[in-house]
């Protein structure tokens with residue numbers, strides 16, 4: 001219950017405290033709730049009782065602008081309607097209409113239009129991502145500076161719905177007027193989808209989640225190799241990596257899903273370093289003993305890279321692509337710089353797209369990178385110093401690892417946190433005021449720039465998968481990103497110390513869980529509707545395969561069962577003609593769901609995405625009953641059997657130098673019980689929320 005809210009005016013020097021008050025009709029007048037990211041300015045109108053949302057609320061798109069933008073205003077409005085249904089809990093809402101605000105409507109309308117003016121990034125550059133909004137008992141008007149701005153305005157409305165406690169009068173949104181604009185043009189996250197395989201549907205869900213917090217870029221690092229120097233320079237180096245790729249159609253669907261929610265995919269094909277996928281195919285292009293580096297002087301190297309781009313450029317809808325270009329040999333600086341400039345020109349001529357490269361330090365006294373290549377800085381002070389790059393006129397994106405890098409599960413020596421470090425985000429930076437895209441180091445203000453610097457395009461946080469497929473399940477990657485993306489969204493929208501409406505850490509903490517749970521369009525939490533006593537299912541005896549109504553259930557949960565596997569090593573399989581045949585039998589699968597399977601053999605959990613099995617150091621005895629209790633949180637999964645505890649773990653292969661054990665978290669395999677080919681008795685099965 002948010003009875004006391006603090007709303008601070010952008011234009012006022014005084015902090016204004018809005019209190020819950022009763023207006024002359026007796027309805028509760030509410031104020032704008034703090035949300036993520038914070039709204040730049042809002043002036044409450046205490047003379048109005050507010051906008052009452054109901055199942056008959058009509059969404060109207062200004063017919064003058066319905067086709068403006070790509071996606072168009074009306075397309076965004078339709079997605080918004082779906083989200084509003086899911087978030088409000090109404091079973092339905094009227095279909096979106098095109099019209100004008102003056103057309104007669106039976107109930108208050110949400111009206112989407114364009115034409116908002118004076119929306120600029122902090123640099124002063126005009127943007128179509130801004131929006132104004134005016135809320136009254138008659139209408140909730142969102143006026144974008146472009147269709148994308150109106151879309152972000154719908155996210156604001158949805159977050160207010162999520163954060164407003166329903167009163168006896170319904171869901172009432174604060175009356176008043178507001179205006180909001182992101183501080184920076186580039187607000188995004190990068191996922192290493194090269195060293196870990198992900199289904200396109202998972203990537204799409206990440207976009208949908210991120211867009212609820214108004215992020216606008218999803219940078220997909222799409223080609224790379226695991227780094228193991230001994231292996232790469234040894235005789236077997238062509239044996240790494242698996243045969244994993246998305247099809248053009250899958251990629252098109254992914255792009256469309258992200259774009260429908262205001263997110264642009266920036267694809268990265270990384271060369272001339274990190275290029276094992278290419279040298280495995282054409283070993284002659286590699287530098288001997290460093291086959292992950294391409295020899296740019298070989299006459300076939302650049303034509304090969306160009307041929308790859310020729311193939312994939314038509315896939316990509318973004319105006320920019322990343323050619324990677326990190327961690328190359330500094331003694332080959334001139335080759336490197338010529339390569340980057342050549343690719344910039346080539347990709348521009350072929351597709352009209354411009355390029356980004358990772359920040360690097362390739363000293364040359366004769367050559368320099370073209371000014372129209374954006375530098376994505378990541379390593380201070382190892383890269384060229386970003387403030388110096390900007391002084392020379394380069395445009396820069398901040399991905400500084402000290403603040404913005406994560407590694408799947410954990411990093412080598414703990415240099416990166418599991419989630420973005422909240423202390424750094426809220427109170428890091430030289431002045432203790434918190435990180436923002438203009439902050440590259442904590443230690444020396446002269447290395448940071450002003451939020452208004454027009455050459456600072458924004459920021460992209462990154463999650464790498466240095467330890468490959470078996471370090472994490474996809475959902476474990478989401479667990480690392482969930483809160484990280486939300487705090488990052490606040491800092492890239494509002495900055496630190498720029499607007500007095502920015503969130504405080506306490507405000508963020510008090511609303512994050514609610515907003516995470518409310519984020520529409522995906523269910524990465526694998527949340528389920530509340531059940532009596534938190535019991536999802538309970539079966540005294542399971543003698544036939546059963547299907548529950550839960551595809552998958554996110555941790556924390558407790559899955560219990562009593563099992564008596566047969567000792568036979570063969571199983572009878574029915575044939576079409578009514579007879580049956582005996583086939584070898586490994587125990588089968590007891591439970592399966594979207595995100596996991598549980599095998600009898602070694603009680604191994606399987607991740608269906610990568611098909612990797614994670615066995616326990618334990619075998620169930622056959623022909624006797626054993627009771628197994630599985631407890632899972634987002635940090636681990638363990639089994640209690642006969643008073644002993646067994647953990648599902650993996651071994652992270654750290655740079656090929658040493659192995660590091662780590663826990664695994666699995667969602668409950670809740671869809672099928674007695675799922676595939678299990679032979680034996682299964683009793684007292686229950687799945688209960690909470691661990």
Ligand SMILES: *[C@@H]1O[C@H](CO)[C@@H](O)[C@H](O)[C@H]1NC(C)=O
Nearest residue numbers: 239240241242243244245280
């Ligand atoms: C990789 O997959 C493609 C398409 O399924 C197949 O044609 C090719 O033979 C596979 N290559 C390897 C090395 O497995």
Ligand SMILES: *[C@@H]1O[C@H](CO)[C@@H](O)[C@H](O)[C@H]1NC(C)=O
Nearest residue numbers: 286287288295296297298299
């Ligand atoms: C790169 O290729 C060129 C041309 O084939 C060759 O002369 C040169 O030695 C190669 N460089 C390295 C480091 O192998």
Ligand SMILES: *[C@@H]1O[C@H](CO)[C@@H](O)[C@H](O)[C@H]1NC(C)=O
Nearest residue numbers: 344345348353354355370372
């Ligand atoms: C970048 O600048 C170079 C040199 O001025 C030019 O050849 C190239 O076409 C430009 N590329 C883009 C994407 O504008």
Ligand SMILES: *[C@@H]1O[C@H](CO)[C@@H](O)[C@H](O)[C@H]1NC(C)=O
Nearest residue numbers: 381385387388444446447448
């Ligand atoms: C930034 O940091 C680097 C290395 O720590 C230092 O050499 C440099 O002088 C600093 N200041 C500026 C303005 O570049």
Ligand SMILES: *[C@@H]1O[C@H](CO)[C@@H](O)[C@H](O)[C@H]1NC(C)=O
Nearest residue numbers: 418419556632633634635636
């Ligand atoms: C998981 O581990 C993190 C530290 O990595 C800790 O902050 C968090 O409380 C743990 N959560 C659970 C559910 O154990």
Ligand SMILES: *[C@@H]1O[C@H](CO)[C@@H](O)[C@H](O)[C@H]1NC(C)=O
Nearest residue numbers: 226467468470650651652653
């Ligand atoms: C995980 O994969 C790495 C190769 O990247 C391998 O060395 C390691 O043994 C695997 N771990 C397990 C538990 O299979």
Ligand SMILES: *[C@@H]1O[C@H](CO)[C@@H](O)[C@H](O)[C@H]1NC(C)=O
Nearest residue numbers: 635636647649660661662663
């Ligand atoms: C797994 O998690 C448990 C509980 O937090 C912890 O005691 C144990 O050390 C972890 N195991 C590994 C390999 O990290």
Ligand SMILES: *[C@@H]1O[C@H](CO)[C@@H](O)[C@H](O)[C@H]1NC(C)=O
Nearest residue numbers: 540562563625627682683684
């Ligand atoms: C199942 O649970 C019931 C009630 O707790 C118990 O009496 C029964 O022995 C259990 N069945 C098995 C096979 O353990």
